Amino acid sequence: MFIHKPVMVSQVLSCLSIKDNDIIVDCTLGEGGHTSYFLKTIKNGKVVGIEQDGEILESAVYRFRKYKQAFIPVQANFSHLKGIMDEKIGGKVDKIFFDLGISMFHIKKSGRGFSFSTEEPLDMRLDLSRSLRGTDVVNSFDKRKLAEIIWAYGEERFSNRISQFIVREREKKPIRTSLQLADIVKRSIPRKYWPKNIHPATKTFQAIRIFVNDEIEILENALRDGIESLKYEGRIGVISFHSLEDRIVKSVFKELTRGCTCPPDFPVCVCGKRKVLKILTKKPLTPEEKEKKENPSSRSARFRCAVKLQSNVADRVKQDVKEIA
Ligand SMILES: C[S@@+](CC[C@H](N)C(=O)[O-])C[C@H]1O[C@@H](n2cnc3c(N)ncnc32)[C@H](O)[C@@H]1O
Incomplete structure (x- = not known):
């Protein structure tokens, strides 16, 4: 097996706040660098590992054989995230993670x-x-x-x-x-x-x-599907290596942090828009100097993370209620 060195592991684990019973979807499993840390951290949870490359997936399956049912490998493109979730989990999940691009295995x-x-x-x-x-x-x-x-x-x-x-x-x-x-x-x-x-x-x-590999065109929908699949208070984290990808992540996150867009003189919200996310990384996190030196291919990594909000009520109504109170 050719082991790819996972990037920004400590930032990923802490921003995603990985916990005992988490159900996590690693949408870009590779050889499982990040998933190995997820599996070590959770005790009773599960990791669904999605990977489109059958060859690299095989090595991850072998690597995580001792985890039995806690590791669910899926050979698929993450553009099918919704269907995969329905089939493998049948409900919402705690964490969604993407580490975009290719693995060292592909290059070497x-x-x-x-x-x-x-x-x-x-x-x-x-x-x-x-x-x-x-x-x-x-x-x-x-x-x-x-x-x-x-x-x-x-x-x-x-x-x-x-x-x-x-x-x-x-x-x-x-x-x-x-x-x-x-x-x-x-x-x-x-x-x-x-x-x-x-x-x-x-x-x-x-x-x-x-x-x-049609890497850019599918990203926006996959991010939206990922966020849709999260439980409230669930977290999404994305590492990108390309400015185009990072721009897509930034704009999807930003759009979903906006709430009601009705004019201020409307008594109640009619647009129905809710704040779906709170961004946890105002600016994208980047690897520390030490990591960049030890693993030069981490140099261009940018990590963004957000948490899904519990928001069943239109923001405007909530605001009004607050003001009245
Ligand atoms: C940067 S590597 C992930 C490395 C992994 N996090 C680790 O630390 O070992 C990205 C992986 O995602 C896979 N991948 C890229 N785009 C994908 C897609 N749309 N659907 C499924 N897998 C994808 C690639 O084949 C590659 O193995």
Whole structure:
């Protein structure tokens, strides 16, 4: 088994306030780095571990075999969270956790072309039952679409040049491997603009991977479903590594902290909006310097956490009642 080092463990455990009887859903199980701490902390609770990659899930199942019924592995995409909850729990849960992106296993061991430094087929699928692969994107998408993907999901300022080079090179020879793509990207960015701390192909690889696995588009609904599945006073925690993901988390959390939006002169609330969440991390938490040094891949992690509010009554009515009282 290739053990991925879980990031920000102490912040996650304390913000989520993991307790004895908790029912927890880890929506991005991986090899179970965070879940191993959840399982150690709860005594009579349960952890549902969702993972779309069957290969990595297998190692987690083996790792947690001693926990028996306390660990419920599910091979699925977290976009099906609602159905999974109905089938496996049949009620609301105490904690929902996401640690977005890919695992070290994918980069170092999967052989699916996630790394720009080893020669592997450019597959990039997390779920091997999906049909679209990295090679399909780089060999068949038109120049504009490629540039859009690299810009949107990689925030790569050389997206146009990179897509031009990709299209030019694939006319000579199809792009089949990770090193082929890395080399094309390197050649398309003028050397003086190569980033200092990361490989020049980092953002392009990230963009294609995100596109292949549809990582951004499903996030907002999954977060809403997760929050919907929480008991009152239940908590949701999300670690993201990409500014786009973090923006989605921030905006969903923020929207759900707003209550009634009726004009102030309305005697009672007619919009029906309730404050659903209280944000526990005003700004996203980041790893401590020590962790960043020991585990450089934690550098860009941002953690946001919120608690679900008990709010059955319209805020405006509550406010009025308070004022009258
Ligand atoms: C950053 S890793 C999680 C690492 C884990 N927390 C640990 O410490 O070992 C993210 C994992 O989530 C999985 N994943 C990503 N998107 C997913 C999705 N939409 N549905 C299910 N699993 C997903 C990936 O395959 C990967 O194994």
